[in-house]
Amino acid sequence: MxxxxxxxxxxxxxxxxxxxxxxxxxxxxxxxxxxxxxxxxxxxxxxxxxxxxxxxxxxxxxxxxxxxxxxxxxxxxxxxxxxxxxxxxxxxxxxxxVPAELVDKLARARSEGFQAWIEAKKNADFARFAPVLQTLLDLSRRRAETIDEKRHPYEVLLEQYDPGTSVESLRSMFARLREGLVPLIEAISAQPQQPELGGGWDETKQWALSREVAAALGYDFDGGRLDPSEHPFSTGQGPGDVRITAHLDANDLLSGLGGTIHETGHALYEQGLPVAHTGTTVREAASYGLHESQSRFWENYVGRSKPFATWLAGVVKKHFPEKAQSPDAIYRASNRVERGLIRVQADEVTYNLHVVIRFEIELALFEGTLAVKDLPSAWNTKYREYLGITPPDDARGVLQDVHWSGAAFGYFPSYTLGNLYAASFGAAMQQAIPDLWARVERGDFAPILAWLREKVHAQGHVLEAPEIVRAAVGDRDHVEDLLAYLWGRQGAIYGVKRT
Amino acid sequence: MxxxxxxxxxxxxxxxxxxxxxxxxxxxxxxxxxxxxxxxxxxxxxxxxxxxxxxxxxxxxxxxxxxxxxxxxxxxxxxxxxxxxxxxxxxxxxxxxVPAELVDKLARARSEGFQAWIEAKKNADFARFAPVLQTLLDLSRRRAETIDEKRHPYEVLLEQYDPGTSVESLRSMFARLREGLVPLIEAISAQPQQPELGGGWDETKQWALSREVAAALGYDFDGGRLDPSEHPFSTGQGPGDVRITAHLDANDLLSGLGGTIHETGHALYEQGLPVAHTGTTVREAASYGLHESQSRFWENYVGRSKPFATWLAGVVKKHFPEKAQSPDAIYRASNRVERGLIRVQADEVTYNLHVVIRFEIELALFEGTLAVKDLPSAWNTKYREYLGITPPDDARGVLQDVHWSGAAFGYFPSYTLGNLYAASFGAAMQQAIPDLWARVERGDFAPILAWLREKVHAQGHVLEAPEIVRAAVGDRDHVEDLLAYLWGRQGAIYGVKRT
The missing domain is CATH 1.20.58 (Methane Monooxygenase Hydroxylase; Chain G, domain 1)
Incomplete structure (x- = not known):
């Protein structure tokens, strides 16, 4: 060339x-x-x-x-x-x-799907959504087969979000994760619930607090912004322009702050991508799962830790002198675990089961062992089996997520892949930085960011995500890392023990 | 077709x-x-x-x-x-x-010109700017001649901003305006100055006040926004998206508000353009002068009137109960006239002389009766002659405006054309709406907006600006309208009489 x-x-x-x-x-x-x-x-x-x-x-x-x-x-x-x-x-x-005719059909099915889903969810009426979901599935399978008829169709779709990840690795990791999480959630549910912090958090002061936290984590406000939006998101337009938004709630300090820390994690990744490689496809995130690992690492591994709660207690006191909280109260309130029906409201323990359920269902749909008409009952059975709860209607069950209406099959695993990667990053980092938690307690996040910058952000998309993770943490068992981390933290809080 | x-x-x-x-x-x-x-x-x-x-x-x-x-x-x-x-x-x-080679040369000269102007202005050093200004002039004259060698080169350039306006009409209008304004300013200067309102205006409350005023004038916030920026501007992206900005000053309520009203005037024009004609070149302002007439009409004709001051006194009292002002105090402070060196800081009376000076100088440059090297002295002579003041240096004189550094010759007249059109709109509207000022005093601006919508905004660019104005006001003498309006208002305030 x-x-x-x-x-x-x-x-x-x-x-x-x-x-x-x-x-x-x-x-x-x-x-x-x-x-x-x-x-x-x-x-x-x-x-x-x-x-x-x-x-x-x-x-x-x-x-x-x-x-x-x-x-x-x-x-x-x-x-x-x-x-x-x-x-x-x-x-x-x-x-x-992919032939133009199929692209066209999918585009039409997507917009039809979105409308049908909105209506179906509003009326908790799965039958309204079923036929268009069938079309979306058929077209997506055809698309996958057109792209590569030799590979598992689900893997071909997954590749759009997490290239380099195989269906078989997901299947085995997610099965082990499920087996490890179900007893943890059962053990926690047998214990008394942790208290919340209560309401009355002035939003203007929350904005100032959120900005201070994001800046402390390393977010560069000269190359970014934090603004209100209905749903929090982060967006990187390129070098020097990476923005985050938050949705704060006067009744719940920690939900708004958790969202901000999550988006800050995404944004720190974007702010650390290798600028020199603009125009080579390499100045981009290596995968959705890896992107999610960054938001989850900061939100959960760091942001729900005891040392973080200790530091945060000081920040809260500064912005809300009349509402000072003890580190322990913040720590406990940050780590409430509750079996719930809705994925987007789930805590970090139960969240992964929501994803595992969706993964198993998507796989069964693509492998032909589950028919669209049987979806609601399969969904409800899994919720009962894994989480011990049954949706009262399909709006709070199989119809809750937007993804399928847009044919985004294969997207869900990225969320839990992110948690898996984050757990291994945490384990490796703890070995590499002996005073990690002492630094966090002082609000010094520089060594964490430096580690992530070097091992993840600056790597861009030179290697595939699983290779980047392997280079960063070695041959760690992500499932074991995540389970050990969750049992460890929840054990300290709920007084439960891994058997 | x-x-x-x-x-x-x-x-x-x-x-x-x-x-x-x-x-x-x-x-x-x-x-x-x-x-x-x-x-x-x-x-x-x-x-x-x-x-x-x-x-x-x-x-x-x-x-x-x-x-x-x-x-x-x-x-x-x-x-x-x-x-x-x-x-x-x-x-x-x-x-x-225009040959590509000339486009290129002009683009380069513009960026060189901007840099040179920045430096020249900083050091009050006209010699730094002179050679590149000469190049910009030469290239602009060449460009004008390439476009139409039979027309006055200045008119060819003017056409970019105010199509349909001739150099001869400007020459005669501006000469008459100058002759009428010089004695008015002299008469005012012989009188005691009007008092200001003083400082201490909380900016958060000023934003609320500014929003209330813009909304009262008819600005549709569902299709627009008001935000802070260093320099106020308005920008219309198309139907449903017309935004304005303001720069507020805690020490001066009326300067920030005046700017907001000015930009609201521009935005009302944009919000009233004929949506149905998208894609035909007709959903656009007919000229810069006509655009400016809309901002100036609201800012000056309405916004500095006595009835407006009466209404505004109530709005001020609502947002600043501890700082209530009498209508008369607001009216007087809004209409302070002062001989100053800087165009962008000028009041509505002296402003036009700043423009007339620039027009006469531009014309002389293009007609070859003035050389670039003689510009500062020509500038200072005119300021002394028309405004009775002499710039202490070129930074506050011939170097103050950005326009020439970007070869925007022919732009300045639009500002005063806007004032001329606005004066005739005012005169015609007063005849068409007998209770105009009684309505303004009650904060009812609907009849004004309806008149402008019908006669100006909805016209888009079907006709040329001078034709739109003629259809709206008939064969009025804009110069006489502007002089009569200024003498009338200032006469009431400063106690001066037209002789």
Whole structure:
């Protein structure tokens, strides 16, 4: 490959990344400050940009560039070019194989699916959603088979979110996780519940507190912002522009703060991506699971720890002198475990079972051992079996998540993959930084961020996520790390012991 | 022209308008909420969008569409298509005639000019700016001659901002205006100065007050926003998204509020443009002067009137109960007239002389009767002659404005054109709405907005600005209207009489 051809490729990919960033700003604005009457205009703006983006990602020159990279002896010895060949080749190959007719049908089924899901959820009426879900499933299976008929169709879909992860590794990890979590949750449920902190938290002061916490963790406000939105999110438009939002609640200090710490974790990853590799596909997160590991690590491993509670008690006292809390009260309230029906409201212990249930169901659907019509009963059976509770209706059961209405099959595992990776990061970090918790107790998070920057953030997408994790923590057993961590923390709080 | 061709043209122009809107959002974000480290990324985003925009405005199909419109008998009888042919034809013809080499040279000279101007202004060193100003002038004259060698070069440049306005009409209006304003300012200066309101205005309360005032004038917050920025501006991204910003000052309630009312005036125009004509070049302001007439009308004609002061006194009392002001105090403080050196700080009486001076100087430069090297002395002479003051240095004199550094010759007249149009709108409206001032005193601005909506906003760019004004007010003498209005108001305040 001639230097001029590599430059042309990088310029082309940079243009795509720039369009991504523009759409990021518009998306951020839409959820934070956009006037409500601008919705239609914003739709037209995003549609135009998406079309320009699509034209570029399907540009015929990309096929030629991939061929040149493949035929180039220098590529093999250059990790950036090899990664570019792998990442770009994957996306391009996938897109190219799917016929336009199928892309069209899926797009239509998605928008139909979203409408049907909204209605079905409102009326707790699964029958309203079933036929369009069937269509979404059929089209998704066809799509997976078109992309690669030799691989497990679920793995082909999973690859969009967590490339490098196999169905078999997930199946075995998730089964072991389920086996380990069910008794933990049973043991906790037999104990008295931990107390909450109570309400009356002025929101203006909460914003100041949230900003102080995010900054203390290492979030760079010169290259970011924290704003209110209905649902918290983080968005990275590129170097120097990574934003987070929060949704604070006057009745619950810890829920808003937990969300902020979660998004800060995502944002720290984005702020640490390797700027030098813009336009090579390498300045991007290696996978959704790895991205989630960063938010979960800060939110749970650090943010629900006792030393963190100790530091936080001082910060709370500073912003709410009249409402000072003991570290122990914060620690206990942060770690309430409760069997609940709704995934997005779940604590860090039960959360993984919500995901395991969805994974098992998705897999059964794609393997043909579960029919769409039997979904609600399969769902309810698993909730009863794993969590000991039964949804009173499908709105609080099988219809609760938006994902399937958009054909995002294979997305759920990323959430728990993130928790698994985070647990191993925690275990490895504790060995590498002996005074880790003493530092956290003083509000000194610099060594944690430095470790994550080096081992994860700066790696970008040169290696695949599982390789990055292996290089960072060695051959650790993520399931065992997560179980040991959860039993350890909950044992201290609820007085339960692993048997 | 086939219906399909007209549709293709409208789709193409809609795409250009959509890109304008996206750039508008990015520009708004840049001045309000963008993290400071995002500056370089934002530059790259805007550069890409500008290129996409340029590709579309210079698309070869436009020439063909113009030919089709010209050859179409239906165009003459269809006001929208005629306007589209005129507006599009003008832009396209102008752009097409200027050789790429000249576009390039001007772009380079502009960025060099901006840097040189920044330095020159900082050091009050005109010599630093002179050579690059000479280049900007030479290139601009060449550009004007390339576009149309038969017309006055200044008029060719003016056409970018105020199409339909001739140099001769400006020359005569501005000369009469100067002759009428100089004695008014002299008369006022001989009188004791009006008192100010004093400081100590809490900014949070000022924001609430500003929002209430903007909403009362008719600004639709469901399709807009009001946010802080260093310099106030308004920006319309398209239907449903028109935003304004303000810069408030704890020491001066009226300066921040005046700016807000000014931007509200611009925004009301944008919110009233004819949505149905998207993609035809007709859903746009007819000229910069007409745009400015809307901001100036609300800021000055309405916002500095005695009835408005009466209403505002109640609003001030509501937000600042401890700082209640009499209507008379507000009225007097709103109408302080002072000979000052700086255009952007000038009151509504002296402001026009600042513009007249710039117009006369620009004209002399383009007509070759003034050389760049003689600019500072020509400037200072005019300030002494018209305003009775002499700049102590060029930073507060000839170097104060950014416009020339970007080759924006012909821009200044729009400001005063806006004041001239606004004066005639006021005179005509007072005849059409007999209880105008009684309504204003009650905070009822609906009849004013309805009049402007019908006569100006909803007209879009079907007719040229001077035609829109004529249709709205008849054959009024704008200069006489402005002088009569200023003498009338200042006469009541300073006790001066027109001789």
């Amino acid at each position: 001639q230097p001029s051809e590599w430059s042309a490729l990088v310029a082309h990919l940079t243009e795509i990344e720039t369009l991504d960033g523009v759409m990021g700003v518009l998306g951020w604005d839409e959820q934070t400050y956009m006037p409500k009457k601008a919705a239609e205009l914003r739709g037209a703006q995003l549609a135009l940009l998406s079309r320009l983006h699509h034209e570029r990602t399907t540009d015929a020159r990309i096929g030629r560039w991939i061929e040149l990279l493949e035929g180039d002896r220098a590529t093999a010895s250059d990790p950036i070019r090899s990664a570019c060949l792998r990442n770009l080749g994957r996306t391009y190959r996938r897109e190219k194989r | 086939q219906p399909s061709e007209w549709s293709a043209l409208v789709a193409h122009l809609t795409e250009i308008e959509t890109l304008d809107g996206v750039m508008g959002v990015l520009g708004w974000d840049e001045q309000t909420y963008m993290p400071k480290k995002a500056a370089e990324l934002r530059g790259a985003q805007l550069a890409l969008l500008s290129r996409l925009h340029h590709e579309r405005t210079t698309d070869a199909r436009i020439g063909r569409w113009i030919e089709l419109l010209e050859g179409d008998r239906a165009t003459a009888s269809d006001p929208i298509r005629s306007a589209c042919l005129r507006n599009l034809g003008r832009t396209y013809r102008r752009e097409k005639r």
